[in-house]
Amino acid sequence: MAYQEGDLVLCTVEKIEGTTVFVKLPDNSQGTIVFSEIAPGRIRNIREYVMPNKKIVCKVLRVSSNHMDLSLRRVSAKERTEIMDQFKQEMTSKSALNSILKDKAKEVEDKILQNFSSLSEFFLKARDDEKIVDKYIPKEFVEQLKKITQKRKKGVEIKKVVKMKCLAPDGIKKIKEIFSENDEQIQITYISAGNFQINIKDEDYKKANQKMNDFLAIVEKKGKQNSCEYSIEDK
Numbered sequence: 737m738a739y740q741e742g743d744l745v746l747c748t749v750e751k752i753e754g755t756t757v758f759v760k761l762p763d764n765s766q767g768t769i770v771f772s773e774i775a776p777g778r779i780r781n782i783r784e785y786v787m788p789n790k791k792i793v794c795k796v797l798r799v800s801s802n803h804m805d806l807s808l809r810r811v812s813a814k815e816r817t818e819i820m821d822q823f824k825q826e827m828t829s830k831s832a833l834n835s836i837l838k839d840k841a842k843e844v845e846d847k848i849l850q851n852f853s854s855l856s857e858f859f860l861k862a863r864d865d866e867k868i869v870d871k872y873i874p875k876e877f878v879e880q881l882k883k884i885t886q887k888r889k890k891g892v893e894i895k896k897v898v899k900m901k902c903l904a905p906d907g908i909k910k911i912k913e914i915f916s917e918n919d920e921q922i923q924i925t926y927i928s929a930g931n932f933q934i935n936i937k938d939e940d941y942k943k944a945n946q947k948m949n950d951f952l953a954i955v956e957k958k959g960k961q962n963s964c965e966y967s968i969e970d971k
Contacts, residue, residue: 769806822945
């Protein structure tokens with residue numbers, strides 16, 4: 737895969753040497769992140785940000801013949817959430833294919849990826865056009881796979897836990913204002929002090945994911961405007 741400056745890529749941390757982090761990209765090429773591109777300011781404990789085998793979302797800074805310079809700190813919360821959600825969706829699709837096809841899964845996966853950018857894209861298209869399943873899946877497994885695509889057609893729900901901490905005297909009031917949202921598809925549940933669960937339902941995963949990313953981007957922006965600390969966790 738040819739990466740370009742500004743691309744977002746999900747990397748796996750391989751090792752940390754001196755002030756450089758070495759990572760592996762999805763196409764097995766290698767990239768590096770210097771400490772100044774890990775996080776702004778002084779880093780007291782690098783393992784708070786990276787450690788071997790951890791998956792991190794990076795932004796491509798420079799590309800040479802067989803190497804890439806990457807940045808972790810230049811990736812926004814919205815970008816990180818979007819890429820991680822895509823990865824999880826792909827792993828779910830891969831797991832579904834493996835559970836049905838067993839030892840034939842790899843052969844079918846390779847065939848699918850010749851014409852689709854990802855397995856999750858294949859499942860999305862197959863949900864709306866069952867003829868696609870007949871084309872790529874062996875006959876004896878077609879009905880099982882169609883059941884999965886029909887389940888997905890009934891709708892998806894994405895959940896996130898957002899942690900918000902405002903140190904200002906009127907911090908609680910600011911947090912309530914930040915989470916004021918009237919969209920009926922977005923359900924906000926108070927868990928405990930500064931912790932909120934966000935639920936979004938939609939028939940289409942991509943639409944639900946985009947709506948979640950847009951909402952989290954608004955929350956992050958409002959949080960920064962009010963000098964609040966902000967983090968996201970998957971539910």
